Amino acid sequence: MRTITYRDALREAIREEMWRDERVFIMGEDIAGYGGTYAVTKGLFEEFGEKRVRDTPLAEEVITGTAIGAALGGLRPILELMTINFSLLATDLIVNSAAKFHYMFGGQPEIPLVIRMPSGGGAQRGAQHSQMFESWYGHIPGLKVVMPATPYDAKGMLKSAVRDPNPVLFIEHELLYSIKGEVPDEDVEYTVPLHLGEVRRLGRDVTILTFSRMAHISLQAAHDLAKEGIEAEVIDLKSIRPIDIDLLIDSVKKTNRVVIAEEGWKYYGTGQGLAALIYENAFDYMDAPIQHITGADVPMPYSKALERAALPTKADIIKAVKAIVPTHVGV
């Protein structure tokens, strides 16, 4: 095992898949000459050339449509959208075309497409560049939506996404690119399935259900809680669609208490959807109401002080856990 960054792990996945399969290519804004806005694709242009590492104009609608059409034509495109915020300009093609064609045309066309895009806040990028939209896309039948939290998963899940026969939205978090983690050596081939979550930490007192960057914050919270005798189980969902329902229901049946921790907005979002599923499937096992930690219900402010206040923190999670875990636990 080596320790590499999330960014490098993604690049390795792209490289390896491009070497494995000539139909795989990557396109996007400033991915070739510039090396990618977040430097994920750095060096790929030099290695693979213009045919397979394609810079595109700033035109999200047509580049998304082009990736869809290329997939229909027998290729395996990886499309990098500079941020998920720009995907809104391509939402029609993602929702009305990529997600629909297989069904709408009676199972004839297949769209093996990966759209990679960073999301999230925390870097003072302001209201239009700090959003979480996984719940929007997770709402749509016909798509897969995944959000790996670690370099290991980033590499293994991206490789699985490229090999998947469906359109996969691969949502990265911009504050994760520089985190480091253990990843098998370059000559060790591995993939990580797209449909499974993972228990990051075992615990008996409460389940913290989370994904993407909040998985790390949740683990820090669990670490602190353990010092006070509260054992939190941390589940990293990894995939928004499909949802690994049995993994989380099993955990709820054991701990009987749930805190959902996410960075996105509260209302009509991912967490509320998960809460409804838990109530539907494990109501009888619940000993306390679900606690829901989210970003503040405001457009993201620029000011460092305000942005910090808008993002969910370790302290928020700890407070939520303590609100539902009886005080005798750990005493």
Add this chain to the structure above:
Amino acid sequence: MAISNATLTGLTRTQLLCMHNMMLLMRRFEEKSAEEYTRGKIGGFMHLYIGQEAVGVGSITALRTSDKILCSYREHGLALAKGMDPRAIMAELFGKATGCSKGKGGSMHMWSNEAGVLGGNAIVAAQLPIAVGVAFSAQYLRQDTVVACFFGDGAVDEGAFHEALNLASLWKLPVVFICENNQYSMGMAVEKAWAVENLLSRAAAYNMPGEIVDGMDAIAVYAATKHAVEHARRGEGPTLLEVKTYRFRGHSMADPAYYRTREEEQCWRSTRDPIGIFEKMLLEEGLATQAEFDENDAKATQVAEDAAQFADNSPDPSLEELYTDVMVDDSSALTYRYERK
């Protein structure tokens, strides 16, 4: 009257009669569709191709079977011309299991991998970016496939049109953009929507050849498309054709067309009917006889009747089909680790 063995723009008599047959099939098929719609056998939106037959037949005659077409929601005629089975199209209109999209698509969503029909799209202009991608795959895989992308004058007003033309031109992709300018985007007259008089300036803006074509003249459409297709197949990039035509019916079955006069419609129908123009030309050139036209018409009527009968006799999709084809790997929103009862 003696039948000439001459050709018209390189088209043989057999090809010309085949084109005539297809135009008649489009007309009779759409008339039958309208009838079945009125009878309640067909639901939802339905947009007829009547009046625009010369565009579909002329352009698709210039394509190979291996070439691909992408269309808007007014695509029954184009699907027929590209070689799809009339029964599968009509059954799709009826929403039956035997439809080309298994009854899941409907009038606006026809597809055939074999015939190279890559969809009718119900989002205006969505097919343009996708056509660019299909053309890119052909270029990438070094295939000599050409993509013909059909759209209406309304699609020109969408941003996707402009993004698509720019990228196709920039990457020199083998695509022919065919604007079927039927004068109205739903009820909006084209001159009220376009800041330009025609699309020549749009083609120039994206550095590609452009041509204005009489869309009521199948031979003219064929010649222009052939030129554009050869250009694309040689690797010289896209062309934009503005094909001027007129839909004889409303935008959809629900449209009484109050935004235009009955006189205007009558004028087009009586003087500019593409089938009448085609027949007149063939007769004048001595390339066909009225008897052959009548025979084609009878055949077309028969095929349309047969398609409707087939559709009517076909079963509805089984209810299990509701949940199939959502995902290629049959996954769903939930991952189950344990068996459910």
